[in-house]
Amino acid sequence: MRHARLGRSDLRVPRVVFGAWAIGGWGWGGADDEASIRAVQASIEVGANAFDTAPVYGFGRSEEVLGRAIRGRRADVLLFTKVGLRWDDARGDVAFDALDDRGVRRVVRRNARADSVRLEVERSLARLGVETLDLVQVHWPDPRTPVAETMATLLDLRREGKVREIGVSNFDVPLLRVAQEALGAVPLASTQPKYSLVARDIERDVLPHCAREDIGVIVYSPLEQGLLTGRVGAARAFGEADGRSRRATFRARNRALVNAALELAAAPVARAHAATLGQVAIAWVLAQRGVTAAIVGARTAEQARENAAAAELDLSAPESDALRAAFESLPLDLTRAVSFSARIRGLVGRLLRR
Numbered sequence: 001m002r003h004a005r006l007g008r009s010d011l012r013v014p015r016v017v018f019g020a021w022a023i024g025g026w027g028w029g030g031a032d033d034e035a036s037i038r039a040v041q042a043s044i045e046v047g048a049n050a051f052d053t054a055p056v057y058g059f060g061r062s063e064e065v066l067g068r069a070i071r072g073r074r075a076d077v078l079l080f081t082k083v084g085l086r087w088d089d090a091r092g093d094v095a096f097d098a099l100d101d102r103g104v105r106r107v108v109r110r111n112a113r114a115d116s117v118r119l120e121v122e123r124s125l126a127r128l129g130v131e132t133l134d135l136v137q138v139h140w141p142d143p144r145t146p147v148a149e150t151m152a153t154l155l156d157l158r159r160e161g162k163v164r165e166i167g168v169s170n171f172d173v174p175l176l177r178v179a180q181e182a183l184g185a186v187p188l189a190s191t192q193p194k195y196s197l198v199a200r201d202i203e204r205d206v207l208p209h210c211a212r213e214d215i216g217v218i219v220y221s222p223l224e225q226g227l228l229t230g231r232v233g234a235a236r237a238f239g240e241a242d243g244r245s246r247r248a249t250f251r252a253r254n255r256a257l258v259n260a261a262l263e264l265a266a267a268p269v270a271r272a273h274a275a276t277l278g279q280v281a282i283a284w285v286l287a288q289r290g291v292t293a294a295i296v297g298a299r300t301a302e303q304a305r306e307n308a309a310a311a312e313l314d315l316s317a318p319e320s321d322a323l324r325a326a327f328e329s330l331p332l333d334l335t336r337a338v339s340f341s342a343r344i345r346g347l348v349g350r351l352l353r354r
C-alpha cells in the first residue's frame with residue numbers, strides 16, 4: 001500500500017482509506033455486522049489500515065462495529081472520526097430529518113459547540129474502545145458556532161492526548177482559512193470533501209488552496225456510492241431505506257449515461273491495466289494534484305481488497321485527461337428532487353422573512 005503524509009501533520013496515511021459509513025447500516029438499507037467486520041479486517045490485511053467513521057453513521061453503530069473489528073489491533077490502524085452532527089441534542093440547525101433502520105424518526109442537527117464536541121469525542125473513544133483518535137474532523141460547518149470555539153476545544157482535547165490531529169470536512173476556502181487561523185501553530189491536518197469523476201467542484205478552489213497551504217485532502221464518495229464501479233445496471237433497485245433511491249446520479253437516465261461513459265472511456269483503461277472499472281475511478285481521483293487519499297466505502301471483504309488495490313494503479317496523464325473529458329461532457333441532470341415537505345418548509349420560511 002502506498003502512503004502519503006497528511007498535510008503538515010505527523011500522520012502518514014494509506015492512499016486508500018476505508019469508509020465506514022455504509023457499515024453503520026443507516027442510509028444504506030441496513031448492514032450485516034459480521035460481513036462488516038470481515039471487510040474491516042480484510043482491509044487491514046492488505047494495508048488499507050485507516051478507517052473513516054462518524055458518530056452519526058448508524059447513530060453509533062459504525063463506530064461500535066469498527067471498534068469490535070479492530071479489538072487487539074489498535075497499533076495496526078489509524079482511526080478518523082468526526083464531530084458536529086448530533087441526533088440527541090435539541091440545539092443547532094436541522095441538517096436532515098430521516099427515519100432510521102427501525103423506523104424511528106431522527107432529527108440530525110449541526111452542533112459544533114464546545115461542550116458538544118467534548119462529549120462526542122468522549123463517546124467516540126468509548127464506542128471504538130480506544131484512548132486516542134488519530135484524526136477528528138468537523139463533519140459539516142455549524143453556522144451557529146464560531147469556528148474558533150470548536151477549534152479551541154479540539155486543541156484542548158489534543159493537549160489531553162485524546163485527539164492526535166485536527167481536520168474538517170465540507171468546508172469552503174474562507175472557512176478553511178478561519179479554521180487554520182484558530183489553530184495557530186497547530187496545522188489543520190486535512191479537509192474531507194466530496195470528489196469523483198462526476199463531482200468535481202473542489203477543483204475550482206478547495207484543491208488549489210489545499211495544495212498551496214499543504215492541507216491534506218481525503219476525498220469521499222470516489223465511486224459515487226458504487227455507481228462508478230459499473231455494477232449498478234438499469235435493473236438494480238434500491239429500497240426506500242437506501243439513500244441511493246433518492247440520489248440524482250442514480251436516476252435512470254443519469255445511470256444510463258454514466259454506464260455508457262464507463263463502457264466507452266473507462267473500460268479500455270481498465271483492460272490496459274488489468275483493473276476493474278471501480279479501481280480506475282479510484283485511481284483517477286488519486287491521480288489529481290492535491291488529493292492525499294481516497295476514502296472508499298466497502299461492505300464486504302472482497303470490495304475492501306479490490307478498492308485497496310487501486311492505490312497501486314498509476315494512470316497516465318492522457319488516460320486521466322480522457323476520463324475527465326468523457327465524464328464532463330455527460331449531460332447529467334443533477335437538479336435536486338425537492339420533497340413536498342421541504343417545499344412547504346421553504347415557502348413558510350420565505351413568508352416569515354417578509
Ligand SMILES: NC(=O)c1ccc[n+]([C@@H]2O[C@H](COP(=O)([O-])OP(=O)(O)OC[C@H]3O[C@@H](n4cnc5c(N)ncnc54)[C@H](OP(=O)(O)O)[C@@H]3O)[C@@H](O)[C@H]2O)c1
Nearest residue numbers: 019020021022169220221222223224225226229296297303
Ligand atoms: N464527510 C462527509 O460528509 C462524507 C459524506 C459521504 C461519505 N463520507 C465518507 O466517505 C466514505 C466513502 O463514501 P461513500 O460510502 O459515500 O461512497 P463510495 O465510497 O463512493 O461508495 C461506497 C459504496 O460503493 C459500493 N462498492 C464499494 N466498493 C465496491 C466494489 N469494489 N465493487 C462494487 N461496489 C462497490 C458499496 O455499496 P453496495 O455494495 O451497496 O453497492 C459501497 O458501500 C464513507 O464511507 C464515509 O466514510 C463522508
